[in-house]
Amino acid sequence: MSGRGPRLTAASGSVLTALALLGGCAHYAPFPLDPVPPLAPALTALPGASNTASYDVAQITALALQNNPDLRAERAKRGIAQAQLLQSGILPNPSVSGAILPLLAGAGSITGWTAGISQNIKAIVTYKSRRRQSGYAAQQVDADILWQEWQVAGQARQLAIHLISAERSRPILAEAFDLLSRRDTVLQQALAARNVTLVAVAPTRVALQGARANLLALDQRELALRHQLNALLGLVPDAVVPLTPTIDLPAFDPPAIRAGLAGLPDRRPDLLALRLGYAAQDEGVRQAILSQFPDLIFGAQASSDNAGIINGGPSMTIGLPIFDRNQGNIAIANATRAQLNAAYSARLAAATGQVGAMLSEMEQLQDQLNLVRRDLPAARLAAARAARAFGASNLDERSYVDLVTNRYAKEQEVMTLELSLRDRQVALQTLLGAGLPSVETLPAPYVADAKVPQP
Numbered sequence: 001m002s003g004r005g006p007r008l009t010a011a012s013g014s015v016l017t018a019l020a021l022l023g024g025c026a027h028y029a030p031f032p033l034d035p036v037p038p039l040a041p042a043l044t045a046l047p048g049a050s051n052t053a054s055y056d057v058a059q060i061t062a063l064a065l066q067n068n069p070d071l072r073a074e075r076a077k078r079g080i081a082q083a084q085l086l087q088s089g090i091l092p093n094p095s096v097s098g099a100i101l102p103l104l105a106g107a108g109s110i111t112g113w114t115a116g117i118s119q120n121i122k123a124i125v126t127y128k129s130r131r132r133q134s135g136y137a138a139q140q141v142d143a144d145i146l147w148q149e150w151q152v153a154g155q156a157r158q159l160a161i162h163l164i165s166a167e168r169s170r171p172i173l174a175e176a177f178d179l180l181s182r183r184d185t186v187l188q189q190a191l192a193a194r195n196v197t198l199v200a201v202a203p204t205r206v207a208l209q210g211a212r213a214n215l216l217a218l219d220q221r222e223l224a225l226r227h228q229l230n231a232l233l234g235l236v237p238d239a240v241v242p243l244t245p246t247i248d249l250p251a252f253d254p255p256a257i258r259a260g261l262a263g264l265p266d267r268r269p270d271l272l273a274l275r276l277g278y279a280a281q282d283e284g285v286r287q288a289i290l291s292q293f294p295d296l297i298f299g300a301q302a303s304s305d306n307a308g309i310i311n312g313g314p315s316m317t318i319g320l321p322i323f324d325r326n327q328g329n330i331a332i333a334n335a336t337r338a339q340l341n342a343a344y345s346a347r348l349a350a351a352t353g354q355v356g357a358m359l360s361e362m363e364q365l366q367d368q369l370n371l372v373r374r375d376l377p378a379a380r381l382a383a384a385r386a387a388r389a390f391g392a393s394n395l396d397e398r399s400y401v402d403l404v405t406n407r408y409a410k411e412q413e414v415m416t417l418e419l420s421l422r423d424r425q426v427a428l429q430t431l432l433g434a435g436l437p438s439v440e441t442l443p444a445p446y447v448a449d450a451k452v453p454q455p
Contacts, residue, residue, distance in 0.1 A: 038069065038234065039234060039235060039236045040067070040233075040234055040235050040236070040239070041235075041236055041239065042235070042239050042240075043055075043063075043233075043235065043239055043240065043241055043242075046063055046066075046067050046233060046234065046235070047066055047067060048062065048063055048066045048067070049063060053242060054242040054243055054244045055241065055242065055243055055244065056243070056244045056246065056248050057156075057157055057160045057161060057164075057247060057248050057249065058248055058435070060156050060157075060159075060160045060229070060233075060241070060243070061153045061156045061157055061160075061435075063156075063233055064152050064153060064155070064156035064232050064233055065149055065152060065153055065156075067233055067234045068152045068232055068233070068234060069234050070148070070152070071145075071148060071149060071152055074144075074145050074148050075145055077141050077144075077145070078138075078141060078142065078145070080141075081137060081138035081140075081141040081142075082138060084134050084137065084138070085131075085134040085135060085137075085138045087134075088130045088131050088133070088134035089131055089134075091123055091124065091127065092119075092120055092123045094117055094118060094119040094299075095117070095118050095119070095120075095299075096115075096116070096117050097114075097115070097116045097117075097118075098113070098114065098115040098116070099113065099114045099115075100112075100113055101113060101114070101306070103306045106306065107307070108305065108306025108307050109306065109307070109308070110304075110306055110307075110308055111306070112303070112304055112305045112306045113303065113304050114301065114302070114303035114304075115301070115302050115303070116299055116300060116301035116302070116315065117299050117300055118297050118298065118299025118300075118315065118317070119297065119298055119299060120295065120296070120297050121296040121297065121298055122290075122291065122293070122295055122296060125290050125293070126287045126290050126291065129283045129286045129287045129290065130283075130287060132279075132283050133280045133283035133284060133287070134280075136276045136277070136279045136280035136283065137276070137277075137280045139276050139442070139443070140273045140276035140277050140280065142442050142443055143269045143270070143272045143273035143276060143439070143442065144269070144270075144273045146269040146437060146439065146441070146442060147268075147269035147270040147273060149436070149437060150269065150430055150433055150436050151430065152232065153430065153436050154426060154427065154429075154430030155232055156229070156232055156233075157249070157426045157429075157430070158423065158426050158427075159225055159228055159229040159232065160229070160243060160247075161247050161249075161419070161422050161423075161426065162225050162419065163222065163225050163226065163229065163243055164243055164244070164245060164246075164247055165247075165415065165418070165419045165422070166218055166221065166222045166225065167222075167243070167245065168245065168415065169218065169412065169415045170215075170218060172408060172411045172412065172415070173211065173214050173215050173218060173408075173412070174215065175408075176211045176214075176404075176405070176408040177208070177211040177212060177214075177215055179404065180204060180207050180208040180211050180401075180404075180405075181208060181211075183204050183208075183401075184201075184204050184205055184208045187200070187201045187204055187205075187397075188201070196397075200396075200397045200398075201397075203397055203398045203401040203402070204397065204401050207401050207404075207405045210405070211405075211408075214412075226241065229241055247422065249422070249425060249426065249429065249435075250429055250434040250435035251434075252425055252429070252434075254359055254362070254363075257355065257359065257428070257432065258356075258359065261352055261355060261356075264348075264351055264352060264355070264432075265348060266439070267432070267433060267438065267439060268351060268431070268432075268433070269433075269439055270347065270351075271344070271347060271348060271351060272439055274340070274343060274344040274347055275344065277340055278337065278340045278341060278344055281333070281336055281337045281340050282337060284333045284336070284337070285330070285333040285334055285337050287333075288326060288329045288330040288332075288333040288334075289326075289330060291326045291329065292321070292325045292326040292327070292330065293321070294318050294319035294320065294321045295317070295318065295319035296316070296317075296318050296319075297316065297317040297318075298314070298315070298316055299314070299315045299316075299317075300312070300313065300314050300315060301313065301314075301315045351431065354431060355428065355431060355432070358424050358427060358428045358431075359428070361424055362421060362424045362425065362428070365417060365420055365421045365424065366421060368417055369414065369417040369418060369421060372410065372413050372414050372417060373414060375410060376410050376411065376414060379406055379407045379410040380407055380410075382403050382406070382407065383403050383404045383406070383407035385403075386399065386400050386403035386404060387400070387404070
């Protein structure tokens with residue numbers, strides 16, 4: 001019994017050690033896909049929704065940022081980046097080797113053995129660089145997500161103002177259709193009684209068809225816009241999203257925008273993401289250069305031969321850089337860094353050019369809108385006089401219809417130019433992040449040491 005005690009104790013210790021190692025391992029758990037589409041049945045079912053009767057543009061934007069399905073999927077990339085950052089900080093495990101050499105023949109009397117432990121040193125040489133690279137990559141994911149949030153917010157704003165503008169234009173189009181419809185009814189009765197000719201009826205009928213086509217096109221466009229907005233918010237297509245009749249957008253100051261163009265690279269998340277990607281690749285170049293040095297493995301070994309003689313001591317293995325000096329990977333890393341440098345320069349040029357172009361386009365649209373607005377009172381007055389003159393039989397049918405439809409065309413032209421101007425404003429403010437989360441909201445520490453690509 002006494003002889004078995006130490007053996008049992010050693011065996012028990014080995015079992016406990018094995019169980020402890022297994023306890024620290026990850027275990028598989030299923031994560032099945034959900035076959036049910038994650039679409040809310042109503043606006044009130046969305047997280048962050050309120051019980052207000054209608055939502056303004058800012059509220060719709062906030063709901064889109066919180067509930068957009070694509071943004072949820074994009075934000076899930078943070079987990080991958082953090083896992084990669086964790087992996088970059090883990091050194092490779094040391095290697096343990098051993099062998100049992102039973103006596104098969106000869107003068108020996110016992111079983112020989114050999115044991116050793118070793119560690120690859122190259123992973124330690126590139127450790128800091130790999131950590132920095134993974135840190136930049138994780139921050140790049142955060143910047144990319146913020147840029148996607150800006151895009152979703154811009155889409156929400158644009159869809160909301162298009163829907164509000166459509167509702168505003170409906171009364172004008174309906175008024176034109178109703179007026180021409182009543183006139184057409186009267187003319188059809190007169191034509192049936194042979195009191196007017198088909199030539200007199202034709203202008204009103206043509207104008208009526210045009211007014212009907214405008215109303216139908218507005219209905220089709222509004223339904224498509226509502227479906228797009230519902231999809232952006234994560235709602236079923238038929239959900240109702242009531243909107244306020246007012247359009248609220250962040251303050252717009254073109255002179256301040258032009259003055260701040262020089263600081264655009266520090267405010268745009270997409271430019272910041274490219275800078276971080278460039279910084280990560282710069283670390284990749286550093287690692288490729290460090291990796292051209294030969295593999296170096298340090299360790300210790302011990303052995304016993306069949307005669308019971310025990311030897312032990314340090315060991316070292318070094319690779320000979322005769323054929324592979326990592327020159328291929330260095331070339332790839334340098335070429336990739338050069339490509340990212342060019343991509344950053346191209347995006348910076350495009351970003352600056354877009355802002356300048358949109359400001360010029362907005363100035364042109366504003367001038368055109370002022371011109372049409374100046375002509376609108378005259379068109380309204382001419383239509384009112386035409387109605388009175390036609391009622392007094394002092395104006396022919398064609399001239400009456402032309403003057404009335406010209407008034408409604410001018411009204412519609414004003415609304416179209418106003419919408420185009422707001423479209424440019426929303427697009428420009430999306431590029432600049434006006435009223436949106438800024439890069440200061442990103443996790444710190446941030447890009448203080450991220451290199452700016454140099455041409």
